Amino acid sequence: MIKKNLRLDVENFPRGAKTAASTEYFSVKTAVNNLSFNRVGVLISTKVNPSAVKRNALKRIIMDYFRGMPNFTKPGKGTDILIILKPKSGSLPKEEFYSILKKYVSTV
Numbered sequence: 001m002i003k004k005n006l007r008l009d010v011e012n013f014p015r016g017a018k019t020a021a022s023t024e025y026f027s028v029k030t031a032v033n034n035l036s037f038n039r040v041g042v043l044i045s046t047k048v049n050p051s052a053v054k055r056n057a058l059k060r061i062i063m064d065y066f067r068g069m070p071n072f073t074k075p076g077k078g079t080d081i082l083i084i085l086k087p088k089s090g091s092l093p094k095e096e097f098y099s100i101l102k103k104y105v106s107t108v
Contacts, residue, residue, distance in 0.1 A: 008041030
């Protein structure tokens with residue numbers, strides 16, 4: 001998991017944020033924050049997987065991905081990133097999920 005201050009509370013994410021990338025598995029929304037660091041939030045509905053254990057496992061996979069990114073934790077201009085998983089993403093293996101996430105989040 002990443003540090004608590006780098007996690008974004010999904011309820012506080014701005015409603016009018018722009019969609020930076022969208023695939024059949026997830027959407028990535030971004031918004032500038034007034035902080036000097038980036039934050040990430042994950043939104044997973046029960047349509048992705050009805051089991052809370054599996055939804056939390058998907059959330060941990062995404063948070064671990066961001067923890068390993070060297071540019072994410074560097075101080076600078078702050079950005080809020082919201083990842084919204086779509087129902088198809090529940091069936092993806094971890095390695096394939098990482099590769100798709102890397103392709104679309106690196107542009108943010």
